[in-house]
Amino acid sequence: MSQSGEFCPRCGDPVEEREEPLPGTPRERDAVLCDACYFEDFDLVDAPERIEVMVCAHCGAVYRGKRWVDVGAKDYTDVAIDEVQAALGVHVKAQEVSWAVEPEQVDQNTIRMHCRFNGIVRDTFLEEEAVVPVHISRQTCKQCGRKAGGYWASLVQVRGTDRTPTPEEDARAVEIAEDIIADREEAGDRNAFITETQETDEGVNIKLSTNQLGQAVSSRITRELGGSVENYPTLVTEDGDGNEVYRVTYAIRLPKFTQGDIIELDDDDGGPVLVTSARGNLKGTRLTTGEHYESRFEEGETPPATKLGTVDDAEETTVVTVEDEHAVQVLDPETFEAKTIARPDFFDPDEPMVNVLKSRAGLHVVPSDAESR
Template sequence: MSDSESREFCPRCGDPVPARAKPLPGAPRDRDARLCDACYFDDYEMIDAPDRIEVLVCSGCGAVQRGNRWVDVGARDYTDVAVDEVSEALGVHVDARNVTWAVDPEQVDETTIRMHCQFTGVVRETPLEASAVVPVKISRGTCDRCGRIAGGYYNAIVQVRADGRTPTPEERNRAVEIAEAYIADRESAGDRNAFITEIEEVDDGVDVRISTTQMGQGAATRIVRELGGSVENYPTLVTEDGDGNEVYRVTYAVRLPEFTPGDVIDPDDGDGPVLVRSVSGNLKGVRLASGAAYEEPFEGTDARRLATRDDAAETTVVTVEDDHAVQVLDPETYAATTVPRPAFFDPDAETTPVVKTRAGLHLLPD
């Protein structure tokens, strides 16, 4: 077969077309591949740009409405929103390679930004340039999430209380911090249903109102995991949804332990007082008479509080009598008193913290 017989010609203008690699069997065939470069570029558009883009932005959180849902885009201002939306809307021809583009925003007024877009690419080994101007109209509204927050919406209440006492200010603050950190993590993961509606200080603790029951349970579980105690839930029927399903609001009652780290307690087991070190899980501490570790479940103890570490006083070490006893000055009477020598006591110390309770005088670890 001669070269003239094997040569292909442009079906539009009749000019010869350079031989091109044939598609593999089963691969899609491009009709435009038979055109010469001149005819191909007559109809070629490297980019597909909309005439105009309208964007609805939540004035509360900055989320952008896309279709029927709101999306957090993390934009710093409306120009960033416009750049993101134009990037989503622009289309680049599939045949273009090595495509680069730049955008020059022009602020027309407070709600209109004109985006000047410039593209470069390579098509059929030919460098091409293309440009487009896309006006972006910014409208402000309120997303579902911000609307719910403004309306005081919540489905869970985390009530932080304590057994036989009121939670300390430190416990209240830490419980709120734990709940806020948990909800912030859910927000960062893209959950737009995650929010705290209200934090209310009450006489016997703190109440945290949270968007969903699942997140209320998650916050309560994390509070108990760190601060100790237990949690029980109490559902209340509040309404029915459009499909007739019952909708419940759940109260998660967090009950912190009776004791807190720093309490000096008497477990009433004959081995003397214990300085509480942790209340997470079980009751954990150190025996003041021996320095031995102490751990018991809360359910199995009849302990009572004798004092707290804040009641301790620094006193003088008179003498170390032997491996089991040390003599110190009573901080109230200044009389030399022999007390048990625990393992945590430093025999070279000149002073040591002590606490005086109904069980007697005991050394405390530094």
């Protein structure tokens, strides 16, 4: 570079000519110094003497700012590297900066980070090293503390109408809650968790961390399994701002009848109905004809009816003969007498065996592929 005609105010040496700042832009105070004097006080990197990282010993979350953050680190070395990177400051005049770090595990709670940096300042290539000790402090985050303390804000109770929920219904209710929690956690919600699931003689109880979760879980359960839900809030305390804090019980009542039940409708001579769905309003198949059945809107999912049994109660028996398109002769599975019964559309005349249900309504063919919940 050519000489600017100016002299360094510190050592008196000539100063090389540099690009003038744009009009209106203040001139850097150290711009008048020569390179030797400039670099005497120049620090490429501003590194802290020590970094302390607070990590939850249970879930691995890191405390940053004023909140716990799930960082997804494989181990504490990854956490230490991220914290060092966030704490380092590189001089604004440095260009083409690159850095590398070599962690040294000193003990269980201390990682010494050997950092090497390089960059270009005043067309000069600079290198600098820094050693930053990182201390890992193990604590318990608010979420894990609440879990350990059994904290809950909402209770979802799964019950049946005039019956006990099936094990499959209880299991599915818990699975729905777990799916919702997983979705919330993936979205970064650290306040979403299941405190406890409890099996009772009447059905499953699910305790959840927030009222919003209780509402979401109960809504999805009734949407999938049918039934209705009522909520019952209970005032438990006030928060620091004087706001009332409630615990809410979401009481679910599953439909009286469910998939796989075989029912006899009151004041109806169309024959028993195999229930295929109880969501919205009850739907099923007539065992005498194979025709589709659907309850009236005002009857909903629980029309007046009596339960005769379920598809699991059906027994396999022998087909004696197919009499015509409306009747078939089978062996009574109890007395082994040949009996003529209704032939529904789903009956396969080529099959030598058939499933039948014997009840107070008589003997009826049951679809071989019928499923119960």
